[in-house]
Structures are given as structure tokens and as C-alpha cells.
Amino acid sequence: MTYSEISSSPTSSTQPLNAAPASVPGSKPTSGRTRTWLAASIAAATAALQACGGGGGDSAGGGATASLSGASSGSGQLSAAGAAAVASTAVAGGAAGPLGQTRSYVTSSNDAEAARFLLQAQFSASETEIASVHQLGYAGWLASQFDQPAGQTAWDWLNEKAYASSVDDYAYRYAFAPIDHALWWQLIKSPDALRQRVALALSEIFVVAPSTANSLWPSYTLAAWWDTLVRNAFGNFRQLMEDATLNPAMGYFLNVKGSLKENAAGRQPDENYARELMQLMTIGLVKLNPDGTPVLSGGAPVETYTQSDVSNLARVFSGYDLDRSGDTVLTSSTGNLSSPEFARRPMVLKPSLHSTYDVNFLGTSIPGSTEGNAARRIALDALFQHANVGPFIGRQLIQRLVTSNPSPAYVARVAAAFADNGTGVRGDIAATVAAVLLDDEARASAGLSSNTFGRLREPMLRLVQWARTFKLAPVDSSWLIGDLSAPTSLGQNPLRAPSVFNFFRPGYVPPNTATASAGLVAPEFQLVNETTVSAYVNFMQNTVKNGIAVNGRYNVVPDYGSEMAIVTDAAALVMRLNLLLAAGQLPSATVALIVDALNATSVTASATDAVKLNRIYAAIVMVMASAKYLVQK
Numbered sequence: 001m002t003y004s005e006i007s008s009s010p011t012s013s014t015q016p017l018n019a020a021p022a023s024v025p026g027s028k029p030t031s032g033r034t035r036t037w038l039a040a041s042i043a044a045a046t047a048a049l050q051a052c053g054g055g056g057g058d059s060a061g062g063g064a065t066a067s068l069s070g071a072s073s074g075s076g077q078l079s080a081a082g083a084a085a086v087a088s089t090a091v092a093g094g095a096a097g098p099l100g101q102t103r104s105y106v107t108s109s110n111d112a113e114a115a116r117f118l119l120q121a122q123f124s125a126s127e128t129e130i131a132s133v134h135q136l137g138y139a140g141w142l143a144s145q146f147d148q149p150a151g152q153t154a155w156d157w158l159n160e161k162a163y164a165s166s167v168d169d170y171a172y173r174y175a176f177a178p179i180d181h182a183l184w185w186q187l188i189k190s191p192d193a194l195r196q197r198v199a200l201a202l203s204e205i206f207v208v209a210p211s212t213a214n215s216l217w218p219s220y221t222l223a224a225w226w227d228t229l230v231r232n233a234f235g236n237f238r239q240l241m242e243d244a245t246l247n248p249a250m251g252y253f254l255n256v257k258g259s260l261k262e263n264a265a266g267r268q269p270d271e272n273y274a275r276e277l278m279q280l281m282t283i284g285l286v287k288l289n290p291d292g293t294p295v296l297s298g299g300a301p302v303e304t305y306t307q308s309d310v311s312n313l314a315r316v317f318s319g320y321d322l323d324r325s326g327d328t329v330l331t332s333s334t335g336n337l338s339s340p341e342f343a344r345r346p347m348v349l350k351p352s353l354h355s356t357y358d359v360n361f362l363g364t365s366i367p368g369s370t371e372g373n374a375a376r377r378i379a380l381d382a383l384f385q386h387a388n389v390g391p392f393i394g395r396q397l398i399q400r401l402v403t404s405n406p407s408p409a410y411v412a413r414v415a416a417a418f419a420d421n422g423t424g425v426r427g428d429i430a431a432t433v434a435a436v437l438l439d440d441e442a443r444a445s446a447g448l449s450s451n452t453f454g455r456l457r458e459p460m461l462r463l464v465q466w467a468r469t470f471k472l473a474p475v476d477s478s479w480l481i482g483d484l485s486a487p488t489s490l491g492q493n494p495l496r497a498p499s500v501f502n503f504f505r506p507g508y509v510p511p512n513t514a515t516a517s518a519g520l521v522a523p524e525f526q527l528v529n530e531t532t533v534s535a536y537v538n539f540m541q542n543t544v545k546n547g548i549a550v551n552g553r554y555n556v557v558p559d560y561g562s563e564m565a566i567v568t569d570a571a572a573l574v575m576r577l578n579l580l581l582a583a584g585q586l587p588s589a590t591v592a593l594i595v596d597a598l599n600a601t602s603v604t605a606s607a608t609d610a611v612k613l614n615r616i617y618a619a620i621v622m623v624m625a626s627a628k629y630l631v632q633k
Contacts, residue, residue, distance in 0.1 A: 082140025097422030112584030237427035291408035319354030390415035
């Protein structure tokens with residue numbers, strides 16, 4: 001399909017924008033002018049998205065001259081508080097790493113720049129956080145976040161809600177709903193937003209999907225997986241590889257669990273994990289230069305590995321199974337059942353089931369007599385040291401956080417931080433993230449006007465941003481936000497990718513578009529079609545007004561108190577939403593259209609709360625349906 005086809009899809013199914021929530025009587029219907037703007041915004045958003053592509057823009061960051069202690073050629077100097085934060089942290093290489101490098105853009109010169117940085121680094125931007133970026137500068141703010149303690153784990157959240165407390169309650173032993181609740185809580189409420197944002201990005205590289213349902217206690221199994229990603233978000237990539245390999249969720253998903261050695265009947269170790277570990281999680285399909293461009297031979301890309309490499313590596317991962325030692329048995333009249341503790345223990349090797357064949361892959365040889373755990377470590381070390389890992393992973397982190405098509409120079413700078421965090425450490429994820437976010441290509445204003453810079457916001461990021469911005473909270477003790485991945489709903493849900501290839505491929509190109517003609521990629525566009533475009537607007541219309549319904553009632557609701565204080569001034573309201581939601585990037589013409597549409601219905605100080613709220617609902621939905629919001633730059 002083409003984008004013109006998307007933009008012309010019918011919008012008559014959208015509910016009246018100003019329809020009141022069930023709990024607010026006396027609302028007025030949407031004005032014709034507002035309905036016209038909403039329909040136009042849907043069409044404009046989908047039509048304009050073809051230009052997003054992302055990346056490529058300003059690539060002149062290599063010549064930066066600013067010093068952390070001196071004036072910046074881009075925007076001021078790092079404050080004493082920011083410099084102290086960088087000096088005091090040992091994360092990301094500290095002052096010797098990307099946090100302390102000379103940059104052209106050291107701190108924000110206005111609120112929009114600060115908000116733009118925050119929306120790349122985490123999920124949302126508040127006035128307090130914007131002030132913090134002004135105070136600390138970009139590097140100082142990152143240092144403060146790297147040093148912030150991790151929030152409550154998903155596992156502990158499930159335990160707090162007593163999902164494993166009753167042996168007679170069979171529902172939770174096989175249910176996915178609890179992990180959906182826990183993950184939305186983590187993304188929306190956990191105070192360590194940068195850590196959670198990086199974990200979410202990692203979850204789209206190291207993918208585990210719902211086929212983990214084969215396990216007992218699937219919600220706890222996936223909670224342990226999420227906690228593994230969060231724990232390693234500021235850690236080392238080599239440890240992440242180790243933890244992912246032995247994690248029960250990955251064991252279920254890609255068949256590490258139960259993979260058996262060769263036998264006389266011709267059985268071979270399962271190759272699933274070996275293949276995907278190389279293809280998707282570490283080195284990719286083709287050899288890369290340090291800047292992420294493919295190595296060519298005779299004009300063609302050089303493949304990274306062969307089928308023989310896959311078959312040999314698979315031997316290393318044979319013989320692993322769940323660690324059931326020390327399981328607590330829950331006993332009741334309905335039967336006995338092990339507690340979920342096994343789901344967060346690393347899998348263990350059963351030597352009798354492990355291959356004793358020699359392993360030869362990617363130039364590494366491991367004798368068949370090598371002890372199984374040692375063989376695994378040697379193999380993972382070899383992959384970790386491969387020259388592809390830095391540019392392959394670095395580019396994907398840029399895509400998830402900043403722009404879909406980074407310049408080769410940008411990729412090279414990030415890959416260099418992966419290779420050495422400034423203190424000789426390879427694979428420092430925090431240093432790599434810092435390099436992504438602090439790079440001149442990410443910070444320069446040139447990207448704002450470039451049709452090749454930016455990325456389409458994923459639906460789940462849009463929802464989490466709205467929820468954090470407007471302080472979504474339960475009206476009682478429950479928090480039961482469920483699976484929102486249906487195409488007719490939000491269209492995306494954490495840890496519910498349809499396959500190991502995530503929700504979208506890093507190299508996805510929307511066919512028959514300007515993006516394709518320009519030779520660009522737009523990964524998130526793999527989620528875009530007529531159904532998801534209209535469903536998103538419908539979903540947000542209802543959610544912005546009512547909150548999120550649980551068991552037939554809306555008990556997870558937003559707080560629009562700050563917006564109510566300025567609701568009679570449509571221009572001030574839109575200015576606030578433009579800053580917090582779109583980092584001030586809505587064009588003046590779009591702002592004028594939204595203000596005009598809001599002013600079509602008079603809202604005075606004496607108006608009812610229902611009328612005032614309807615204006616707020618309309619303003620938020622129109623901003624979040626605008627092309628310049630949907631494409632993050």
C-alpha cells in the first residue's frame with residue numbers, strides 16, 4: 001500500500017472528539033470545525049510520515065571544540081552542578097568517557113531543546129525535568145540518571161500484588177495478564193525512566209515474545225526477563241549476552257532449554273538461538289566497517305557467517321535446562337505446584353546432554369573435550385569481540401532513541417564508545433547510550449528541518465508519554481492495564497512482539513514511498529496501515545478522555561489539573577502541550593489550526609468542568625495526531 005492510500009482512509013469511525021466521559025455529564029458535542037481538523041490531522045499525519053526516514057542529517061559532530069569547563073559553541077557551558085555530576089559518577093566511563101568529551105552542544109538554551117533531549121532519553125518531559133536539564137546540562141543530567149537507584153523490579157511488583165501467593169488460584173500459574181500489568185507499571189510509574197527506556201530498546205534487540213507461554217508461571221518468567229534487561233541497561237553488553245543466554249524466558253523462546261547433543265539417529269542440537277544470537281543480537285548478516293557501512297567484495301556485501309558457523313555454535317548451547325534445585329513446593333487440596341523461583345535462576349548445564357563435538361565458528365576453535373560452561377563462555381567472548389558488534393548494536397540504539405538513518409560518522413562515534421568507554425572497557429552500554437544522546441548529530445538543530453532526520457514514535461511510546469505527562473494513576477489499589485497489542489487497539493505492547501524479528505525490522509523500507517526512493521529506512525512504519533492509523537486515534541480519543549478501562553470500568557485515570565488552570569486560554573494550552581508532548585516542534589501553522597479549532601467552542605472561567613475538560617481532551621488528541629508529533633526529531 002502507499003501512504004496516499006493510508007491518508008485517504010476513512011475516518012468516519014472516529015468517535016466525536018468532545019464526547020464526555022461517562023462520569024462527566026453535560027458535555028457539548030464536537031463542533032464541525034474540530035471534527036474537520038481531526039480528520040485533516042489524521043490524513044496529514046499519515047501523508048507526511050513518508051518524509052520521516054530519519055538520520056543522515058547533520059554529521060559534522062567530529063569537529064566539536066566545546067569544553068565541559070568552558071563556553072560551548074552551541075549552547076552555553078556546563079554548570080558547576082553538571083560538572084560535579086559528571087565528575088562524581090563512575091558509570092559510562094565517568095569523566096573519561098562520553099560524558100566528559102568535548103561537545104558542540106553542552107546544555108540547552110531554551111525549554112524546547114531541553115524537552116527534545118528528554119524525549120529522546122526517556123519517555124516524557126515535565127517542567128521539573130526541563131529545569132533539571134537546564135541546571136545540569138546534557139552530560140550532567142545523564143550522569144545523575146546513571147547514578148539513580150533502580151526502581152522496583154517487575155518480579156517484586158508481581159509479588160507485591162500476591163500473584164504467586166495462593167496455590168489454589170490456578171489462573172495466575174498460566175496467565176499472561178499479570179506481566180502486562182507489571183510492564184505498564186514499570187514504563188509508566190517507575191522513577192528510573194532512562195533505565196527503563198534503555199531496557200525497552202534492548203527488548204527490541206534481544207526479543208522474547210509470548211511463546212514463552214509454554215512455561216509454567218509465564219508472567220514470572222517474563223518478569224525475570226524484563227528485570228534482566230533493566231539490570232543490564234547501564235551494564236556491560238558481554239554480561240547481557242551471558243544473562244540472556246541462560247535466562248529461562250530465552251530458553252523457552254529460542255529453544256536453548258532442552259536442546260540436546262547429537263545422537264546416532266541423526267539428531268542435531270537446536271540451531272535457533274545460535275542463529276538469532278548472531279543475526280539479530282550481536283553481529284548481523286553482513287560484515288560492517290566501523291561506521292556501520294557494509295564491507296564489500298566485488299561490489300557485494302560480505303556475509304558475516306555461514307550455515308556451518310550456525311551448526312557449530314549450536315553445539316555450545318546444548319544440554320541446558322531449568323534449575324529446579326531448591327524449588328519451594330506449594331501444597332493444597334488441589335495438588336502440588338512449584339513456586340515460580342526457577343524462572344529467575346540461570347539455566348544449568350546437564351553434561352550428559354551437552355555436545356562433545358569440536359566447535360569451529362568465526363575463526364574460533366573449541367575442542368569437544370572443553371567443559372560445557374567454559375565452551376559457552378569462549379563462544380560468547382568470541383562474538384563479543386567481533387568487530388561488527390559496536391556498529392551493529394550502536395546503530396540500533398541510535399534508531400531506537402534518536403533517528404532511523406544516522407550518518408556513518410554518527411554510527412562510528414557511537415561504535416567507538418562501545419569499543420572503549422574511555423577507561424579501556426568494551427561493551428559499556430551506558431557509555432554507548434551517552435554517546436548516542438550527546439552526539440552533535442542528535443543535538444544539533446539541523447535535524448529539526450531535515451526530511452531525513454527523526455523517527456516515527458512507536459505507539460507504546462506515545463501512550464507511555466501521555467501517561468507520564470498527565471500522571472496516570474489508579475483510582476484504587478488496582479493497576480490492571482492489559483495487553484494493548486491488537487491492531488484495533490493501541491497496536492503495540494511491551495514484550496509482545498509477533499516474532500523474534502521484533503515489531504519491525506531495523507532495515508524496513510515502506511514500499512512505494514519517498515522514503516524508499518531516497519534509499520532510507522523507516523523501521524516503525526512496519527506497524528503502519530489503514531487499520532492501525534485510525535485505531536490509534538480512536539484509542540487515544542477514548543483514553544485521553546476516560547483513562548484506561550479495567551474490567552469494564554475506567555479506574556486508571558490521568559490528572560489534567562495543570563491544564564485546567566489555563567484552559568480558558570487556548571493558545572496557552574496548546575503552547576504547553578506543544579512543549580511537553582512535541583518538544584515545541586509543531587509548526588506555527590499547525591498550532592494556529594489547533595487553537596482555531598479549540599476556540600470554535602467558547603470556554604470561559606464560568607464554564608462547567610465538563611466543557612473545560614472537553615477542550616483539554618481535544619487539544620491533546622489533536623497534538624498527538626499531528627505529523628510533527630508522530631515524527632520525533
